[in-house]
Amino acid sequence: MTDNVDTIKAAMKEYVLxxxxxxxxxxxxxxxxxxITGGIMDSIATIKFSLFVEEKYGVELQAHELSADYIDTVAxxxxxxxxxxxx
Amino acid sequence: MxxxxxxxxxxQFTGFLLLAAQxxxxxxxxxxxxxxxxxxxxxxxxxxxxxxxxxAWLPPQWRPQFFLLLFPVATFALLGVIPGIALIGxxxxxxxxxxxxxxxxxxxxxxxxxxAVLGAIRAGFIELPVxxxxxxxxxxxxxxxxxxxxxxxxxxxxxxxxxxRHEKGPVSYWQRLGYFFMFPNVCFPLFPVIDYQAxxxxxxxSAAFEIYQKGIxxxxxxxxxxxxxxxxxxxxxxxxxxxxxxAEVGHYALSSFLLYLxxxxxxxxxxxxxxxxxxxxxxxHHRYYLSESFTDFWRRINIYWKDFMMKLFYYPIFLRLRGxxxxxxxxxxxxxxxxxxxxxxxxxxxxxxxxxxxxxQDILFxxxxxxxxxxxxxxxxxxxxxxxQLTKGAALPLxxxxxxxxxxxxVFVVICLLxxxxxxxxxxxxxxxxxxTLDASVLEWLSFIALYALAIAIGVAVxxxxxxxxxxxxxxxxxxxxxxAWVGSAAVFLLAIANPGISDQxxxxxxxxxxxxxxxxxxxxxxxxxxxxxxxxxxxxxxxGAVAWSVLPDKPDDWMWNGQPEAEFVVATNDIRxxxxxxxxxxxxxxxxxxxxxxxxxxxxxxxxxxxxxxRVAMLGSSYTVGAGVEVDFIFPSLLQQFLNDNNTGxxxxxxxxxxxxxxxxxxxxxxxxxxxxxxxxxxDVAIYMSxxxxxQFALRNLRDVVRHSVTDVDPYFLDVIKRAEVTADMSADEIxxxxxxxxxxxxxxxxGDLARFAREKNVPVIVFVLPRTGDTDxxxxxxxxxxxxxxxxxxxVVVDLDGVYGPIRDRSDVKLAPWDWHPNAKGHELLxxxxxxxxxxxxxxRVAAASDARSTGLGTSELQxxxxxx
Numbered sequence: 001m002t003d004n005v006d007t008i009k010a011a012m013k014e015y016v017l018x019x020x021x022x023x024x025x026x027x028x029x030x031x032x033x034x035x036i037t038g039g040i041m042d043s044i045a046t047i048k049f050s051l052f053v054e055e056k057y058g059v060e061l062q063a064h065e066l067s068a069d070y071i072d073t074v075a076x077x078x079x080x081x082x083x084x085x086x087x
Numbered sequence: 088m089x090x091x092x093x094x095x096x097x098x099q100f101t102g103f104l105l106l107a108a109q110x111x112x113x114x115x116x117x118x119x120x121x122x123x124x125x126x127x128x129x130x131x132x133x134x135x136x137x138x139x140x141x142x143a144w145l146p147p148q149w150r151p152q153f154f155l156l157l158f159p160v161a162t163f164a165l166l167g168v169i170p171g172i173a174l175i176g177x178x179x180x181x182x183x184x185x186x187x188x189x190x191x192x193x194x195x196x197x198x199x200x201x202x203a204v205l206g207a208i209r210a211g212f213i214e215l216p217v218x219x220x221x222x223x224x225x226x227x228x229x230x231x232x233x234x235x236x237x238x239x240x241x242x243x244x245x246x247x248x249x250x251x252r253h254e255k256g257p258v259s260y261w262q263r264l265g266y267f268f269m270f271p272n273v274c275f276p277l278f279p280v281i282d283y284q285a286x287x288x289x290x291x292x293s294a295a296f297e298i299y300q301k302g303i304x305x306x307x308x309x310x311x312x313x314x315x316x317x318x319x320x321x322x323x324x325x326x327x328x329x330x331x332x333x334a335e336v337g338h339y340a341l342s343s344f345l346l347y348l349x350x351x352x353x354x355x356x357x358x359x360x361x362x363x364x365x366x367x368x369x370x371x372h373h374r375y376y377l378s379e380s381f382t383d384f385w386r387r388i389n390i391y392w393k394d395f396m397m398k399l400f401y402y403p404i405f406l407r408l409r410g411x412x413x414x415x416x417x418x419x420x421x422x423x424x425x426x427x428x429x430x431x432x433x434x435x436x437x438x439x440x441x442x443x444x445x446x447x448q449d450i451l452f453x454x455x456x457x458x459x460x461x462x463x464x465x466x467x468x469x470x471x472x473x474x475x476q477l478t479k480g481a482a483l484p485l486x487x488x489x490x491x492x493x494x495x496x497x498v499f500v501v502i503c504l505l506x507x508x509x510x511x512x513x514x515x516x517x518x519x520x521x522x523x524t525l526d527a528s529v530l531e532w533l534s535f536i537a538l539y540a541l542a543i544a545i546g547v548a549v550x551x552x553x554x555x556x557x558x559x560x561x562x563x564x565x566x567x568x569x570x571x572a573w574v575g576s577a578a579v580f581l582l583a584i585a586n587p588g589i590s591d592q593x594x595x596x597x598x599x600x601x602x603x604x605x606x607x608x609x610x611x612x613x614x615x616x617x618x619x620x621x622x623x624x625x626x627x628x629x630x631x632g633a634v635a636w637s638v639l640p641d642k643p644d645d646w647m648w649n650g651q652p653e654a655e656f657v658v659a660t661n662d663i664r665x666x667x668x669x670x671x672x673x674x675x676x677x678x679x680x681x682x683x684x685x686x687x688x689x690x691x692x693x694x695x696x697x698x699x700x701x702x703r704v705a706m707l708g709s710s711y712t713v714g715a716g717v718e719v720d721f722i723f724p725s726l727l728q729q730f731l732n733d734n735n736t737g738x739x740x741x742x743x744x745x746x747x748x749x750x751x752x753x754x755x756x757x758x759x760x761x762x763x764x765x766x767x768x769x770x771x772d773v774a775i776y777m778s779x780x781x782x783x784q785f786a787l788r789n790l791r792d793v794v795r796h797s798v799t800d801v802d803p804y805f806l807d808v809i810k811r812a813e814v815t816a817d818m819s820a821d822e823i824x825x826x827x828x829x830x831x832x833x834x835x836x837x838x839x840g841d842l843a844r845f846a847r848e849k850n851v852p853v854i855v856f857v858l859p860r861t862g863d864t865d866x867x868x869x870x871x872x873x874x875x876x877x878x879x880x881x882x883x884x885v886v887v888d889l890d891g892v893y894g895p896i897r898d899r900s901d902v903k904l905a906p907w908d909w910h911p912n913a914k915g916h917e918l919l920x921x922x923x924x925x926x927x928x929x930x931x932x933x934r935v936a937a938a939s940d941a942r943s944t945g946l947g948t949s950e951l952q953x954x955x956x957x958x
Binding site: 044 | 249250252253284285288369382386397398401402403405406409413416417464467468474476477478480
């Protein structure tokens with residue numbers, strides 16, 4: 001059974017908090033908090049994220065999906081992953 | 088492209104008036120300060136202002152079409168109708184190619200073929216197949232239309248095709264066309280690489296008023312950067328040959344990096360203008376002088392470029408190589424991305440300047456930066472980095488503030504050094520400057536360390552203050568009226584100081600500063616060398632004076648001596664003069680006839696024995712006096728002869744003859760020798776030496792040539808200086824000049840003394856005119872002028888100041904020979920000729936010369952000095 005969007009969001013949130021915002025109040029990270037355009041995720045964070053997604057969900061993100069249009073927010077990340085899991 | 092609901096909030100009248108007033112004031116500032124006048128920004132000002140007013144009141148669904156309509160308006164205003172139509176037609180053609188019903192790869196291949204053909208035209212390999220009578224159009228096409236067309240498509244077409252593959256949602260063709268046909272591009276070929284997704288994503292994505300105000304804020308920021316750039320450019324850039332202490336090395340490196348303000352200023356201005364039309368684009372630069380690491384620097388400076396490289400190259404390469412493991416793939420992707428960055432900078436240069444540079448400095452600069460960024464990336468990958476937090480955490484610990492301040496200071500110093508390397512004229516020159524550090528004293532190094540520590544201390548204090556303020560004072564957002572008040576005040580202040588009636592009330596130094604920064608001039612060093620770093624050359628300041636980038640043709644290859652080697656037109660003299668013109672030259676030089684008489688002088692034939700009743704004036708000087716590029720009858724020595732004869736009463740002489748003994752690059756070091764060997768036997772009665780500001784530089788080069796050509800038939804004094812400076816013929820020209828530099832003022836003092844001795848011994852009165860160059864505006868000029876006039880007076884010679892001869896500093900483009908050649912044109916020569924004649928009349932010089940000619944009264948230089956004092 002594939003994860004639903006909310007489960008993926010929770011996983012994404014946990015990953016972002018652990019990796020890029022250690023010590024941050026979890027409540028401060030909302031589904032629509034800008035991560036790339038907000039200056040929280042840079043290129044190294046982005047490629048780490050892509051490897052994390054590949055490892056955890058077994059899906060490969062395409063280069064164009066590593067942009068603010070797709071993964072600028074936790075909601076966006078979850079949406080991309082979910083749609084890939086859906087095939 | 089989507090329009091948010093906020094795009095329909097057409098402004099209320101009072102709020103709109105506030106916006107329009109701010110914009111109007113800022114555009115007035117831009118006009119008054121000739122902001123980017125080189126590119127014709129002045130012509131874009133009404134397009135921006137009235138375009139904004141109409142656009143803001145249009146229904147949202149009409150705005151994309153109106154924005155697009157501004158492109159032909161701007162194009163016709165700046166380029167004219169025919170080149171404008173060619174630009175738009177070709178642009179539409181290229182756009183349609185992007186939408187051919189074939190695969191994206193096939194479209195890309197077709198575009199590459201078309202680009203290759205256009206590139207061959209740009210490089211001059213092929214010409215447009217047009218009849219000969221349309222040759223001018225062919226030239227305009229290659230030098231005007233193509234650079235702008237390429238600026239529109241060279242990167243955006245790549246991004247566009249890339250994004251087309253993954254595009255989601257409907258986008259109208261108006262909006263697609265708007266991505267390429269952004270009207271500021273006509274004026275600014277060096278344009279930020281705007282991302283297509285960002286262009287769509289940010290269109291009216293928040294309240295229209297906010298976006299417009301942001302645009303106005305950024306226009307002000309851009310103008311501020313550009314004015315700061317001018318101050319740095321005119322007052323802070325040292326001549327590398329004068330660098331002699333550790334502090335001056337720092338000055339040299341710092342100024343080279345500060346010159347980047349021009350690019351950040353331009354980009355703020357461009358994006359600010361686009362914000363006025365609803366494109367809520369992100370920052371192009373973010374406090375790049377405060378980078379904490381090299382990766383941070385890469386992220387902050389030219390952010391659009393970084394995003395472009397990440398999207399198109401870094402991520403695809405990394406993902407392709409990720410099987411190698413995170414670290415290896417990251418190293419490879421970073422290094423390859425920097426190689427592509429270097430190649431694309433050269434590619435950009437090619438389209439804008441017409442040549443493909445392969446400079447070792449470029450390769451080394453990007454290579455070193457790549458290594459630094461890669462090393463930094465590896466460190467960050469392993470140890471992470473402190474990122475922006477969403478909430479206020481604990482108070483900033485002192486050690487964190489200290490670590491950050493140390494990093495920022497260190498990165499800044501390293502980037503300054505690296506930037507100075509990139510922008511130096513040559514690697515040899517940079518090494519020569521840096522070699523000064525080897526001879527720095529312990530005290531100098533201690534001073535450097537103290538300054539370094541002070542910078543860190545300030546950095547710590549600022550961070551702690553900001554941290555404390557952030558936690559005690561609620562975050563404050565300025566309202567639009569407050570921001571408008573700030574913008575308005577800044578604009579009014581700038582307009583006030585730019586007003587001559589007000590700026591003239593300042594002290595002379597401040598008044599000169601204002602005069603300098605309100606104009607679009609070259610600084611002394613660039614006038615001398617016309618050589619600058621990547622962005623400086625790319626932005627083409629050396630070709631300023633014409634209307635737009637696109638109408639700034641490069642210097643023709645055959646400008647000098649019609650493309651023939653200069654050696655064919657000169658004769659070596661084996662003395663301090665080095666060369667003189669070959670007798671009987673009949674050539675084209677700088678686009679005009681260049682003819683010398685049987686004595687190698689530019690002027691009509693004369694007999695060596697002076698005809699009875701003739702008064703002969705010998706005029707010495709440099710290229711300004713040679714007057715190449717102006718017909719011989721219209722250069723100021725000829726005009727002076729004409730004015731003297733036209734006003735001759737015949738009381739003392741039947742006629743006057745002015746002999747032009749000038750030679751390019753001549754300094755006073757050659758004065759007495761030139762007179763002795765080329766003038767005395769002609770029975771010269773009076774000599775005029777035209778000194779040009781920056782004569783020290785000329786003197787150093789004159790002596791440098793003596794060293795390089797191992798000339799021995801020179802005054803023992805010169806040999807003594809050569810010995811003291813420890814220079815030898817096998818050294819590079821830069822190195823010789825640098826070593827001679829400490830003797831520059833001494834050489835000038837000696838040479839004017841020598842000229843005065845010569846005048847006394849030979850009883851030939853010598854008058855020295857200090858001639859400003861057409862671009863003399865900066866601090867260097869004023870300092871040298873003071874030194875020269877004092878030195879000449881102390882030598883016992885008469886000195887006449889020609890300051891102000893060309894009129895106001897603000898715009899002297901109408902007295903320059905060509906956009907790429909700042910020697911005076913015929914108008915400049917006429918101004919000079921009339922002024923010199925007037926000064927001679929006021930000095931009553933011909934009466935003195937008459938007495939001198941009689942060789943009996945002992946009158947001469949001393950009497951001239953009395954005449955001068957009486958004035």
